[in-house]
Amino acid sequence: MRFAEIIRGLTDGYKSEGKELASFHGLGLGAPILFPILSLAMGAETNLTIDSTSPIMNAVRLNTLFNPERDGERNSFIEIIEKIFDGKDWSFMCPFCKKYKDDFGHKPEAARKWWIQNERPKIKKKDLKSGSPLSKMIPLFTKQKKTTKIKKFSDSCRIAHNHWVVEHILDQIPVGKDRVSWARKKIDEMISYESTRAEKSLKVMKEIILKT
């Protein structure tokens, strides 16, 4: 919310001075959910660039992956595992996840079976620990012991994955005046996903940006 307010304040300031903002660099702006918000707030005349450690922080510290099938929505390991139990699966559409799957395995059916046999428990942090049954079936979404080979590969894969998703999204953003209409459409699309905290905040941010 604060992000939308700051951006709105900036663009209003330039407007009231009758000036155009030629370029804007979003330092620390790495959450894909904010890309269309920034594009909507800034007119097509403003050149936009971003950089951030968010893909790394999310992958390594927060155990969160950007979901390429949902415009980079942040999914925690637990959220991803719950989807797997629910019969869905991770997309593995990026080359890093694909390679990881080939090298270290991914057995969603086995994980689902384990969950059902254990009377469908709510997943807790201990279930993600190294050596746990899930860590052997779906290692990409669990933790591994430090100093092991798989730990190094897992961290690298998740970091590369999050960067890949950011690039994948940025590649879809049109240049010039189509960028604003893209942003509008994209925000509405993201709001229409199942209701989560992120989508609610998107709605509010859109209102802040468009308020006259």
Ligand SMILES: [Zn+2]
């Ligand atoms: Zn991936």
